[in-house]
Amino acid sequence: MSKITLGLALTSAIALSSPALAAYPEQPIQLIIAYGAGGATDLSGRALATALGPKVPQPILPVNRTGAGGATGTASVAAAEPDGYTMVVARVGSHTVNPAMKDTLPYTLDDFDFVAVYEINPVACAVAADSDIDSMETLAARVNENPGTVSYSSSGVGSLLHIAGAMALRSFGVENPVEAAIHLPMAGGGEAATAVLAGTADFICTNSSALSSFVANGQLRPLMVTTAEPVAGFDAPTSADLGKPELESLVGWSGIAGPAGLPDEVIETWRGWLEEAVQDPGFQETMDRFGSIVDLKSPEDSVAFINEQYRIFRELVDELDMRVE
C-alpha cells in the first residue's frame, strides 16, 4: 500500500470517527408517525415531509408505526439513538393526554427533546343535528339532572376526545363527569363521530377538522369551539364567549420531537427547515383544508406549551381519578 493511499485511508478514518453531525444530515431521516395512514397525524406529518423535501439535502421518510393509541411508535422513538435520524411527529394524544393518564406508558415526556410545535387544531364539541341539546349549559344541566344517561364518544382511552369530553363538562358545572356521563370508547376517530351521528352517543368533543364535514353537511351541530377566535364554518360560540377561557388549553397540536439528548445542531437545523416549510404555500393550503392553524412556536414556547397542557390534564386526571394503571 503506497503512503498516499495509507494517508487517505487514515484521514477518511478520522473523518468518519469525528462527530458525524459535522454535516447533518448525512443519511435519510426517519420521521415516525405513531398513528395510522389517513389520520390527522399522518396527513399532517406527510404534508410536512412533502414541504421539507426540496429544502432538506437528504430524504425524509415518513414511517407509520401504529399500535396502542400511538404508544408503540412513540416508545420506539424514545428508545432510539438521539442522533437526529429518528424523529417523531409528536401529537397531543401521544405526548400530553396519554402520559397524563397512563402510568404504565413505556415513556415519559422527559424521554423527548422537542424541536417545535408547528400546528394547532381547535377543538369543538358537537351533538347530532336533531338533538334537543342546544348549548353547553343545556348539556351540562342534562348530565346533572340525569346522571348516567348522557354519553360521549371518543377514539379510545387516553385520547384527546376522552379527556376533552370530561374537561368540557366539568367546566360547565358537572362535578364529576366520569361518574355522571358515560364515556363510550370507539375504535377510532371516524367511528367516534359516527356514533354521535347514529345516536349511539349524545355528544363528542374533538378536533374541529374531524367534524368540519359533518357540520358543513348539517349532520352535526357544534355547541362550542375552544379557541379564542371563532372557527370558520362552525356557527358556535367560543369558550371565551361562554366565560370559560380556561378551556383554551384544550387544543390539539402536532410538533416535531426526537429522543432526549438531541445535539443542539440537529434541533437548530430542524428549526430552520420548519421555518421554511411553514412558509410553503402547498403546506399552508393543505393544513387550511384540514382546519388546522399553522403556528410555528419557538422552542421555548413549544416546551412551555406542552408542559402547561400536560400539567392541566394531569391535574384533571388526578381530581377525577381517571388514571389508568
Add this chain to the structure above:
Amino acid sequence: MSFLDSAAAGFALVAHWESVFYLAMGVLVGVIAGAVPGVSATMAVALALPFTFALEPIYGILLLLGVYKGGIFGGSIPAILIKTPGTPASSATTLDGYPMAERGEAGRALGMALYASCIADLISNLSLILLAGWLASFALSFGPPEFFTLILFSLTIIAGVSGESLVKGLIAAASGLLLATVGLDLVYGTDRFSFGDPNLMGGLNFIAVLIGLFALPEIIDFVFRPKEEHHQARQLGGRWATLADVRRCLRSIIRGSFIGVFLGAIPGIGGAPAAFLSYAEAQRNSPNRDNFGKGEIEGVAAAEAGNNGVCGATLIPLLSLGIPGDVITAIIIGAFMIHGLQPGPMLFVTHAHMVYALFMGLILSSFLLFAIGSVAIRAFRFVADVPKSLLAPSVLVLCVFGTYAVNNTIFDVAVMFAMGWLGYLMRVLKIPAAPFLIGFILGPLLENSFRQAMLMSGGSPEIFVRGPITWTFWALTALALYLIVARLRQSWRAET
C-alpha cells in the same frame, strides 16, 4: 341542476382519456400490490395517496378507487398460487383456491376468482348507485348491540370451515379469540398480556398473524418433508374457468355479492368477514358441501364475491354520510378533503356532477378490473410453473419483507415466525387454520361491541333485543346452530 344536467356534467367530467388512464393505472398498481404478500390493499392506497395531490380531484379519487379494487382482487392471486393471502380479505380464498392449484387447476381457480370478483364488483357498484340512500340509513341503525348480534351470528361460520372435526375447529377459534385479546383493552385502556413490551401493547399485527398462519406452515412442511414431486413444476393447467363453471356458481356469486354489499355498507366490518360469511353460506347451500375446503371451485367464487362485493358498498357510508367504513375509505376521505370536497349528503347537492362522474368511473372500473385482471393472471402464471424448491425460499423472503413493511419493525417478523410454528403445529395436529383466523378477526369486534352496548345500557342486557335488527340476528344465529346440530346428529347416525 336537474338530474340530467348533473349526469351530463358528470359525463363531461369523466369522459376523458385521463380518467380511464388513471383508473386503469390504479387497478394495475392495486393488482400488483395486492399480489405481493404483505402489501395489503390498505397500504397500496396509502402509498398512492400522495400521488393524487397534484391531480384533478376526479382523477385522483378514481386512481385511489382503482388501487382499492385492484388490491382486493390482486390478493387472491397469491392466495391461490402460494397459499399466502395477499391481503386479509382474500384469506377465505386460500381454503379452496390452493387445493385447486395443488391439483393443477390454478388457472381455473384464478379465472373463477376474476369472474366472481368482477361480477361482485359490478353488483356492488350498482347497489351503491341505486340503493345508497336506503343502505346508508340501514347502516346508521347499526349501533353496538346490533353489531354484537351480527358478529355473534358470524361466529357460526366456524362450523362451516372446521373441516372434519368441529371440536378441533372450536379449539382453533378459541385460540384465535385468545390471541386477539393481546394489547390494549379498548374500554379501560389497560394492557393485556403485554408483559411491559411496547410492541405487544399494540396487539399482534394482523398481517403478521395472517402470513405466519397460512404461508409459513407450507414452507416448514416442505423443509421437513421435501417430496419428489416438489422439484417438478405444477401446471397452471390447460383448463380455464368455463362459462359452465360460472353458471354453476352464479347463485353463490350473487349471494356473496349481496352479503358483501350489506357488510360493506355497515362501517367497521371490512372484507375478510364478508368473504368468510359468503363462503360459509355457499357451503351450507351447496350440493357439493363435503368437497368445500378440498378444492371446490364454488368456494373460490363465493369468497371472492364476498370480498369484492364490499368494495363499492364501503363508498355508501362514505358518500352519503361522510363516514369511513374501513381504514381504506378513511384514507380516501382524506383524499376528498385534500381536494376541498366534503363527503356527505351535501356533496350530492354541491358537487352532484362529481358524484355522477364517480359513479360512471366506478362502473367503468368493473370492466377495467376484468381486462387488467385477465392480463395479470396470465402474467403471474409463471409462479405456478416454478418448482417448489425454488418457490418456497422466494415466498419466505417476500413474507419477511411484506411483514416488515407493515409497521417497519422486526418485532412483527418475529410474530410472523412464531405464528408460523404455531400454524405448523396445528397442521400436524390437523387443527384447521381458518377458524383460528375468524376468531382472531371477529374477537375484538365481538368484545368491543358487547362492552360498548353494556356501557350504553348501564349493564342491562335488554339492550341486545332492542329492535328488529337484533331479533333478526338472534333468530339467524339460532337457526344456524340448529342446522349445525342437526348435521352433527346426522353424521353420528351415519357412523353408528
